[in-house]
Amino acid sequence: MKDLESDIVELETIRETTGDRGYIEILKEKKMALANLLDLLLRPGKKEWAEALLSGTGQEITEPSQIRRRTVRFYSTLYTSEYEEGETLSEGFCNGLPQVSEEANKQLEGPLTIQELQTALQGMQGRWAPGIDGLSVEFYRAYWDVLSNDLLDVFNESLASGSMPVSCRRAVITLLPKKGNLQDIKNWRPVSLLCVDCKLLSKALATRLGRAVEQVIHRDQTYCVTKYAPNGKGCFYLVLMETWFYQLQYADDVVVFVRDQNDIDSLVDIVREFSSASAARGNWKKSEALAVGEWSGGLPVLPQNMVWRKDGFEYLGVFLGKGIVVLKNWEDFTENIEGKLSKSRLDVSSSETPGLTVALCRSKTLCLQQLVDAVGPELSDAQALGSLLGLHSVRVAQRILKLWSQILCPEEKRLLRSYGQGGAKPDPADPFPEIYLSPGLEN
Numbered sequence: 001m002k003d004l005e006s007d008i009v010e011l012e013t014i015r016e017t018t019g020d021r022g023y024i025e026i027l028k029e030k031k032m033a034l035a036n037l038l039d040l041l042l043r044p045g046k047k048e049w050a051e052a053l054l055s056g057t058g059q060e061i062t063e064p065s066q067i068r069r070r071t072v073r074f075y076s077t078l079y080t081s082e083y084e085e086g087e088t089l090s091e092g093f094c095n096g097l098p099q100v101s102e103e104a105n106k107q108l109e110g111p112l113t114i115q116e117l118q119t120a121l122q123g124m125q126g127r128w129a130p131g132i133d134g135l136s137v138e139f140y141r142a143y144w145d146v147l148s149n150d151l152l153d154v155f156n157e158s159l160a161s162g163s164m165p166v167s168c169r170r171a172v173i174t175l176l177p178k179k180g181n182l183q184d185i186k187n188w189r190p191v192s193l194l195c196v197d198c199k200l201l202s203k204a205l206a207t208r209l210g211r212a213v214e215q216v217i218h219r220d221q222t223y224c225v226t227k228y229a230p231n232g233k234g235c236f237y238l239v240l241m242e243t244w245f246y247q248l249q250y251a252d253d254v255v256v257f258v259r260d261q262n263d264i265d266s267l268v269d270i271v272r273e274f275s276s277a278s279a280a281r282g283n284w285k286k287s288e289a290l291a292v293g294e295w296s297g298g299l300p301v302l303p304q305n306m307v308w309r310k311d312g313f314e315y316l317g318v319f320l321g322k323g324i325v326v327l328k329n330w331e332d333f334t335e336n337i338e339g340k341l342s343k344s345r346l347d348v349s350s351s352e353t354p355g356l357t358v359a360l361c362r363s364k365t366l367c368l369q370q371l372v373d374a375v376g377p378e379l380s381d382a383q384a385l386g387s388l389l390g391l392h393s394v395r396v397a398q399r400i401l402k403l404w405s406q407i408l409c410p411e412e413k414r415l416l417r418s419y420g421q422g423g424a425k426p427d428p429a430d431p432f433p434e435i436y437l438s439p440g441l442e443n
Contacts, residue, residue, distance in 0.1 A: 123387035131195030377420025
């Protein structure tokens with residue numbers, strides 16, 4: 001820690017003559033990461049548990065050991081897989097599904113690279129609670145040059161052997177209170193705190209999968225598919241759910257049109273079979289049914305005592321049904337649109353908030369090498385830049401990269417391509433390279 005402080009003081013002197021604060025910020029980030037880790041290791045443990053819980057039979061228990069036992073038993077049951085092996089059931093859902101090409105399959109199964117891990121790390125959000133090892137995203141970013149090669153070897157060996165490291169197989173479950181009686185264990189929401197290395201591996205694999213997922217996911221599904229939408233999360237879940245999409249044309253929440261009791265019975269059978277094959281549940285208690293038009297033979301019987309509604313309901317933020325319900329769609333409409341637009345606004349022609357300079361500093365992208373490692377030597381990966389800076393618009397990211405590319409002369413572009421191919425490296429004796437990009441992009 002003292003060595004870091006000495007380096008910061010020395011670089012402050014350089015900053016006064018050059019105006020460059022990049023290396024100072026990196027050292028301060030390393031100091032903060034170390035301080036957070038030491039604080040986690042040295043501070044006394046907190047005793048956090050509910051003062052009383054209800055047992056499975058409804059009796060109040062107050063002994064700490066009994067409370068822990070009740071909690072462990074409840075969440076062990078909750079997290080137990082309900083998957084049932086069945087070839088006939090699996091074939092019924094998987095028959096007819098598309099497959100990725102042989103070339104894409106080779107890319108998916110190939111070993112990970114440093115570039116993939118670094119891109120994933122740059123796209124991760126910081127200042128979140130760490131996992132059981134106490135190492136945060138900021139720690140990995142600050143010491144990436146020390147950790148990267150060993151971490152890559154561990155990940156590739158784990159993928160080859162089929163056995164993940166302990167840090168990727170364990171999580172700390174913290175409980176957050178929900179509404180209702182807090183003596184009921186069901187009113188505590190479990191949140192699993194995963195280690196950053198597990199999140200990093202998942203993000204790298206999800207990014208790789210995202211390049212091939214459009215070959216097997218129907219174009220109606222835009223979630224996580226790069227070609228259709230910029231969201232890069234949840235690709236593994238998307239592939240799993242495609243089996244249900246194939247049966248029901250499912251889109252996030254499901255809206256199913258039924259005509260008679262036979263349609264209801266068929267829907268119940270499909271949901272039950274899918275639950276057995278995937279361990280994912282369709283929650284009938286949180287489902288709603290809307291009766292539209294005239295039913296001469298009476299309304300069909302719904303599962304689990306569901307009741308037909310006559311007014312309307314909300315679906316994906318849109319109110320459907322009769323006129324008085326539909327009018328709710330226009331409540332606070334202007335204010336909501338203005339709020340959403342303000343969150344995604346980024347003025348690439350200004351260095352003032354919420355300008356590009358602020359976005360770069362917030363993402364800890366302080367030098368050209370970090371930017372090139374994230375978006376490539378051609379400065380062409382708009383999705384990676386959007387993920388890095390937290391942009392909601394791919395077009396804004398594309399415009400930023402285009403303006404930066406126009407600033408560089410042919411020789412500078414050649415140097416960047418050579419760096420990307422491993423032919424050129426930054427000069428360690430020259431911490432302030434001659435090639436630099438102006439974040440403000442002023443005209």
